[in-house]
Amino acid sequence: MKKITFTLLLVAAGLGTVAGQEDSVMMEKIYSKSFESGQAYENLRYLTKTIGNRIAGSAKAEEAVNWSKSLMESLPFDQVYLQAVDVPYWHRGATEEAYILPTNEPLQVLALGGSIGTGKAGLTAEVIEVELLSELRQHGDAVRGKIVFVNKPWDESLVETGVAYGLNSSQRSRGPAEAAKLGAVAYLFRSLSSSTTDDFPHTGGTRYVAGIDSIPAIAIAAVSAQKLSAALKKDPKTTVFLKNESAWKGLVHTHNVIAEWKGTEKPDEIITIGGHIDSWDVGEGAHDNGTGVMGTLDAIRTLMELGYKPKRTIRLVFYMNEENGVQGAMKYGEAAKAKSEKIVAAIESDAGGFAPRGFDIKSSATAVSWIQQHWKPLFEQKFWVSRFLQGSPGVDSGVWGAHFPNTVMFNFRPDPHRYFDIHHTAKDVFEAVDRRELQSGVAALASLLYLLDQQVDQITK
Numbered sequence: 001m002k003k004i005t006f007t008l009l010l011v012a013a014g015l016g017t018v019a020g021q022e023d024s025v026m027m028e029k030i031y032s033k034s035f036e037s038g039q040a041y042e043n044l045r046y047l048t049k050t051i052g053n054r055i056a057g058s059a060k061a062e063e064a065v066n067w068s069k070s071l072m073e074s075l076p077f078d079q080v081y082l083q084a085v086d087v088p089y090w091h092r093g094a095t096e097e098a099y100i101l102p103t104n105e106p107l108q109v110l111a112l113g114g115s116i117g118t119g120k121a122g123l124t125a126e127v128i129e130v131e132l133l134s135e136l137r138q139h140g141d142a143v144r145g146k147i148v149f150v151n152k153p154w155d156e157s158l159v160e161t162g163v164a165y166g167l168n169s170s171q172r173s174r175g176p177a178e179a180a181k182l183g184a185v186a187y188l189f190r191s192l193s194s195s196t197t198d199d200f201p202h203t204g205g206t207r208y209v210a211g212i213d214s215i216p217a218i219a220i221a222a223v224s225a226q227k228l229s230a231a232l233k234k235d236p237k238t239t240v241f242l243k244n245e246s247a248w249k250g251l252v253h254t255h256n257v258i259a260e261w262k263g264t265e266k267p268d269e270i271i272t273i274g275g276h277i278d279s280w281d282v283g284e285g286a287h288d289n290g291t292g293v294m295g296t297l298d299a300i301r302t303l304m305e306l307g308y309k310p311k312r313t314i315r316l317v318f319y320m321n322e323e324n325g326v327q328g329a330m331k332y333g334e335a336a337k338a339k340s341e342k343i344v345a346a347i348e349s350d351a352g353g354f355a356p357r358g359f360d361i362k363s364s365a366t367a368v369s370w371i372q373q374h375w376k377p378l379f380e381q382k383f384w385v386s387r388f389l390q391g392s393p394g395v396d397s398g399v400w401g402a403h404f405p406n407t408v409m410f411n412f413r414p415d416p417h418r419y420f421d422i423h424h425t426a427k428d429v430f431e432a433v434d435r436r437e438l439q440s441g442v443a444a445l446a447s448l449l450y451l452l453d454q455q456v457d458q459i460t461k
């Protein structure tokens, strides 16, 4: 009995080593291929330079959908199709204008996604500055007829820039309604940007509350916010002129883009990988999220180029409308649920194309510790990828994942330091992406896809 157990242990240990070596060899091939002949960077060039930014509902977003579909069709997928979805279309209109009166000193601003416009004439009002919305109530009636200016600086002390972003993002979404409740005429919000030394405003979604007046909601760049704050300190009666012409334009019929590479052994088990194809309407949507879509596509293409045959079905999904509605992810989830699909794992890339650091994993602690023990060393020793922690899924996976509570979800985590300098700004352009960093991310994604395809039952059992 004892002897048999001992022998079995030896066999198990031996097999483990061989499997680990095979995986290591495969990952070396993946990394070499990605650096040598990866196409994510050149595809990203087309998406950003030829198509450009692509807010959901725009003609550019549909152009990106059709181009992505033909790109997928040029690869040996078994099936490529569009999944119809209606999205609310928000249009920025003419470039915003803002300046301090009476000096006419310009302020760099961008309407927040979803904002109504001031009308062509614009509006002029005194300004009430606070750091936190919670301070507004103390001002009571003094808010009426004024522009509420929330000037909370970025928390520089945090390494996790995503956490710093999250700390203040609810002031962006709740602000217009909170200010309007007290009679404010507009909402001016200091940009959620980790760059405090430049003057690029940072857009992003905001929302209104039924039953409370909608007022124009506008982001102001960090340097402009400091300028306005200084002017208000000198003269609290300082007024500001604001003009924006943004508006909702109703529902637009558009699509998610999906491609499937059929599994040879367990085709009914699906591994989803992808990110959102839409972007905000400034810059070129390069890091957010051109790198995510072109990177996940190239991860699959790299495995194809290596002659790999997946055991399970690998499904690539480009979601529409992550930035201002997540209608694409909702549609994907409803359709998958209606078919009772077996989605065993999901990978999402939506945190930029900087050098890969690892993955946040939505699964049991046991599964995460298994991954830390078996997969992390493969990534860490040769490829400088070492973060494998229990955490939240990406936004799109999180939305459709509501229908699939047992799916293990991986959220790709590149280096976070520079992401919020450029995210949602005019600086999010192709030139901000480094080819080697991007292809290193592609290799990390392809490696995880390969490991999941081979061994996902180890973390789902």
Ligand SMILES: [Zn+2]
Pocket: 276, 288, 289, 322, 350, 351
């Ligand atoms: Zn994004």
